[in-house]
Amino acid sequence: MTVDIQETSAVERTLNVSIPQEDLKAPFKKKVQHYRKEVQLKGFRQGSVPKQMIIARFGDAIRQEVVDETVNALLTEELKKAKIIPVGRLQVVDFKDDKENPISIVAKVEVDPEIDIKGYDSLGITVPDTMILEDEVMAEYNRLLQMWSRDEHVDRAAEKGDVVVGNYIEVVIDGETQELPEQKEFRSLLGESASPGFDEGLMGAKQGESKEIAFTYPEDHKEERYRGKKALFKVEITDVRAIVPPVMDEEFFKQLGVKDEAELKSNIQESLVTNKRNAAKAKAVNEAIDKLIEMNPFEVPNGRVEELVKYTLNRHAAKPEDEVAPSEEEMKTLAPEAIREIKKHRILEFVANAEKLKVAQAQVDERLQQMADAYHVDFDSMKSHFRQSGRIIALREEIRFEMAADFIVGIRPAATEKESEN
Secondary structure (H helix, E strand, O other), rough: OOEEEEEOOOEEEEEEEEHHHHHHHHHHHHHHHHHHHHHOOOOOOOOOOOHHHHHHHHHHHHHHHHHHHHHHHHHHHHHOOOOOOEEEEHHHHEEOOOOOOOOOEEEEEEEEEOOOOOOOOOOOOOOOOOOOHHHHHHHHHHHHHHHOOEEEOOOOOOOOOEEEEEEEEEEEOOEOOOOOOOOEEEEEOOOOOOHHHHHHHHOOOOOEEEEEEEOOOOOOOOOHOOOEEEEEEEEEEEEEEEEEEEOHHHHHHHHHHOHHHHHHHHHHHHHHHHHHHHHHHHHHHHHHHHHHHHHHOOOHHHHHHHHHHHHHHOOOOOOOOHHHOHHHHHHHHHHHHHHHHHHHHHHHHHHHHHHHOOOOOOHHHHHHHHHHEEEEEOOOHHHHHHHHHHHHHEEEHHHHHHHHHHHHOOOOOOOOOOOOOO
C-alpha cells in the first residue's frame, strides 16, 4: 500500500493512494469470519452458515467495508506521519477498483496554510488617550436619574418634560389614511420625541382634550419611509404626567451601591472612561488587523469559512435538529466577514505564539471575578464551574488572544509571567 501526498495549493493536499488487491485478502477473510458468527439465516444455527454462502450473499458489501476501513486507516496514519491536520473531511475525487489491478484512489483534503506574519510589532497604530468631559458625565448622570424617576398625574396643561398619554384616532400621512395599530395608546415624553412637530402639537394639552396635530417629519427621522412627509394626527389625551426624580437620600444611594452623590459621579466617570477606552482600543485593533491582512496575504480553507458561517446561523439553535445548512446566498453574504474573522484569529494566534505570551493565574482569576460580579454569584462557584466544564482552557486562550491584540497596538505586558496551571 502506498500514499503519495502532494501540495496542490497552500490550503490543499492531494493524496494518491494505491492498494494491491493482495492486501485485502487477510482483512476480507477476517471480516467474513466475523459475519459468520453474527449472521442468522433460515435453516442454519447462528455461527454455522457456510463461508461460501456468506460470500455469495454479502461478499460485495463486505469487500467494500474492508476497502473503506483499509483506506481510512491508511490515510489517517499517513496524514499523522506528515503532520497534516485536515480541515473538514477528505473528498474522494477519483476511485478505481476493477478487483484485479491495484485499487487507485485520489483524495483531496484542506489544511490551514503556514503563515509568517511580518510587521506586527511596528504598525504605528496605537490607542489614543481617553478624555471624558464634564458634560458627558452629567448626561449619563441625568440619564441614570431618569431611569429611577417615576411619573405621576398632574391636573394642568402639558409642559416640556411631561409625559402625555393618549390614543390615536386617525393618522394621515401624505394625504393617505393609515391603518391604526392594534395598540392605539401612545406615551410621548415632550422634548424627547423623534418627531419634534408631534411634541409641539401636544404642548399645552390637557386630560380629556381631542387635538389635531399637523407637522412634517424631519429629514433625519429614524424611519426612512416617513422622512420629509406631511402628517396629520387626530388624538385624544387621556393623561398628563409629570416626571418626579428620585429623592437623593441615603436609601437611594444605598440602592445604587454608593455612599453619596460624589461617589456616584466618580463611578459614572470611571465607567465612561473604561467604555471609551475599550471602544478606542477595539477601533485601533481592527485597523491593525486590516493592515496586517493587507501586508500578509494568505488563503483561508473553504471548510473553515463554511464552518464559521454555519455557526453564525445556528448559534442560537436550541437543539441540533434545529440547525440549518447555509444557503448559497447566505454563504455569499456572510463569507467575507467570516474570512476576515478567521484571518484575525490566525494573526492573533501567530503573535501570541511568536511573542510567547503567557496568561498568569491572577489574570484568569480577575476575569472570573468580573464574571462572578456580573452574574451575582460567588467567585469560588464561578471558578469551579469553569474548571469542571473545561471552559477554563478556552478562557485562558481568550485572554491570551486579547494580550496579542494589545501587543499589535503598542500595549506591551509589564512582564512575562509564567503560565500557572489550573
